[in-house]
Amino acid sequence: MVLVAIRDFYWRYPNFTGIKSDYALKGINLEINEGEFFGITGPSGSGKTTLCYAITGLIPHQLKLPPHFEENIRGEINVLGKTVTKLEGTGDSVKLVGAGSMAPEVGLVMQDPESQFLSMSVMNEVSLGLQLMNIGKEEMESRIREALDMVGLGELYANADKIHPSELSGGQKQRLVIASLLAMKPKILILDEPTSDLDPKGKIEVVETITKLKEASKMTIILVEHNPDVMMRFADRLAVLHEGSLVAIGKPSEIYSNRELTSRYNIYTPEVSDLSEYFSIDEKPKLEIPTTAFSVKRETIGEKLPIISLNDVSFSYEDGTKALKNINLRIEKGSLVALVGQNGSGKSTLSKIISGILAPTSGTMEIAGIKPRTKKERLKLPFHVSYVFQNPDHQIFTRSVTDEINYSLKNAGITGDEARERIEEILKRVGLSDKANEDPVFLGRGQKRRLAVASSIVLKPEILIVDEPTTGQDYRMSMEIMEIIKRLNNDGVTVMLITHDMRLVAEYCRRVLVMSKGSLIFDGTPESLFMDENVLKLSSLAEPQSVRISKGMIRTGVLEEPLISAREWLEFFNFLKSKTKIAFRSFSDIEASAAKMANAIKKKGIPESIIYVERGGMVLASMLSEKLGGIAVQGISASHYNEIGVVTKDVNIWGIENLVIKKKSGYSLVVDELVDTGKTLERIMEELHGKFPNHSFLTCTMLAKPRSTIKPDICAEDVSDDTWVVFDYEQYEAIKEFEKENPAMLPELSRYFSKKTEGQYAAICSTADGISSKVQKTPEAIIYESQSSLVLARLLSDRLSVKKLISFDSNKPAFAVQGRNVMLVAKDKTSATRMGVALGLKNPEIATMKD
């Protein structure tokens, strides 16, 4: 059933100056069905809010219309079967008919919750509509309870008559507005950008409320929103408005995947959509090379002089509220820093202290060379630190664009030619030269924002603080502002960006400060913030979509570090496209390299032990041990990253004490098959040197890449940075990976692996195949006897997909084996039985070379 039917509707706002304004809505034809979740999006000024007002009947019925109002309205709007707006008659007899305001059947939630509160307590606010409907007290009470429960504010009921709306958080305020309308039991609820003025927590709260509404009621919901994630999640259909016209309507997935449409109409798109611009489906990059070799290039913060220094700075408001608690902070000159946190976390207070608006209660600071100990010194700060407030309407003090910029200059005592030159230059810079004589009050929102920035930067500040530069603005406006800010930063201005937009943080900032309850709880790079679940949770921040995808890929091992923006993903895809080299190394290649390396090693003296890096180094270590005369071999597990990609520098060197300290002289060989970035090997060496300071170690790898941060002492061969090396014994692993990620490359792999393996390796492979075909239940771990059974264990772990591959240590078993399904791999049954006894296992699965 169609609940909203709009036919060829035109609307022009009355302008009593005699100049006709353009139509705000042009020929709108739209039908919205019962129970539908209908989304409306589009750039700022496209008519989204006007359309909402028209559906509710506020436009035109609540506005003063000019005598010839037929020039302002055309078409018809029907809601819930009633005519809301329609013109009847012609010429002088034309009249406006319709039901007008559709309350309470249609509820409207606007952007700013503050302006929608009409009374002074939560109880009064929710009951206001009901009182106007003349609802009895008993029913009113039950409706209020029900509405508050619906929006998750049920627990406020007990104190509802004592709580002033201004005491609520942003999210609670907006939910209260929704509750006030729900209490009136509307059939249609219109939400006009309900989350745009909220902090991340508030956004989450409102989105959860919308989710609940969608799930629990059959209400028809119309949502106006810029945020593509919200639209993708909720909307059944999505309409795009542009300059008052409906330019597209369809499923959100259809709209957002239409790159031409979204870029033409400046629509925010999910981050993944940004990448479609660069890669069509056919050209999708193929994961045929080791993605872990990718390292994103990020700007590093150099050692520069601090321009902002805060030492133990605290601030308390008059009522005793501690807004800042012992803040210690250094910000380097020329940096672009993001300041994030919930509303009330202290970020605005901190910024106002830095800009001199507030004086700290205690602590010392030095800002741009000024130590503002007295009020006189503090008053100098605005000429060094410019603060652009969130609401541009709050910063317009004059009646022309030129005067507005001149206002700052006059305050600084800059007049005459210099002032004129600066005004001209700044207007040009922010693209407002053609608006120089216009009244700022009548500029568009984006233009006002640029004017606010221009009025601030005309003083050539050393520090610029910008509060929420992109809130409530469409994609183009946001980018314009950010480009201005970025250019300023490139020119050496230190920028502090107060924002809730994590996409902005990822894209533009290399340092993030997170505030919570007046304290600085995080100071680091965006990528480390996005990987720190605790801080994200504590500050109710949500990582951007790019990071969420990265995390998934890190978990599956495809990526080593998170990609935090579409730009970095693009870089990654370009990397993938450029990496096409695959190098295969057979068992005999390894043997040949091992022989070559053994000769080199002998020249340095026979090592007393070999430590290899799990799992890659074990085969090479085994061969080296044999060629050097049976040296003791022990594996260590090491990773520069943990399983989700966070740098942990986790190196387990436990269990090698006996091996290394057995002899007091000589050296140990640290073996790996390939040194790629070098970070893991570097970390291993750091750990070994730290734990055994009196012992010598030499590094030895079969292959090395030039980009490695550590150059192995002994190395058989160099490979280029963009080469993915696949070893014989990785056959199963490699095929599995390619089946999943890139089946197109399987033929090449199969061609290589179908080559007949030879000699001893072929025998081990055949043994491994035989054993693995007989295994009925996949073991949880394979424990191998050192040296003699290394290769077999490696091959079995591949074939059986066993991740835990543990070397046997009779003194300290690394894995609690009792009661578990474990496979023991040894040279013969006797050795395996001895291992089983030492580990306390009854009837373990045994695999030997003699099987």
Place this chain on the structure above:
Amino acid sequence: MAQDFQREKKHRVKTILFSARADSFYVNMNPIAKFLLLLLLSIGVVASIIKPVPDVTYNVLVLVFAVGFLAESGTIKYLVKSYLALLVVALLVMMMWWILFNQIGTNPIFSISLLGASLKVTYLSLYVGIGKISGYASMAFMTLLTIMSTRDADIISAFRKLKMPFKIVFFASLIARSLNIMSDDLDSIRQAQFARGSGATSNNIFKKVSSFVMLSIPLTTSMIKRSVDMGFALESRGFSKSKGMSGFIGEKSMHASDIMVIAFGVFMLAVPVLA
């Protein structure tokens, strides 16, 4: 802070000025009784101070009453922080001026001659001065007590109880709410103005006045926008369709304690009038 309401008992309520204890007797008093008491006590104090020799004991009793309930309502800390120093200085200056220009009594504590005129402070003038000032102080403290312990919602409720027309009550309610918003906007605008360097001209009185006048531009713009939003918000609750309002939950009715408070006020008024 906001989430605290959900699980914990609400300890404080926002009042017209600052906040007060939620369970305070004075805060929960019916606003009509509260304003009536303020009126009765103020008339009583005026009756006391217009006498040739004011009743200091009466004035001090009212003052003690006011201070006592400022403490009981948990608002005294704001009074001490914000107004006390100003009030004490103002009252002392007023007393000095009163004594200076009301040369009464014959028994001087001390006297001086200035430009041929003799200025004296007598026991009577000091007593009368103290009597007058204690009266002013008690009225000022009573007024502050009333404002600091009353919520704007209570005032609207009182209007409704007094059967004032629906539109007037609603209009008053909107004004109260608008003032609240305007105060927040004004704070933000003043800070934005400071950030533009206007603070540096603070020593120049003309520039200071000009800066103050300039605040009206963003404030007006902001209030126009707010009023449009509030108008639409009002309409989306069905205001123009409504023919009147039903009563609402939580409206304070007159209790025995409120009647007793009014009776106390009447008694306190009778004392100076009949004495």
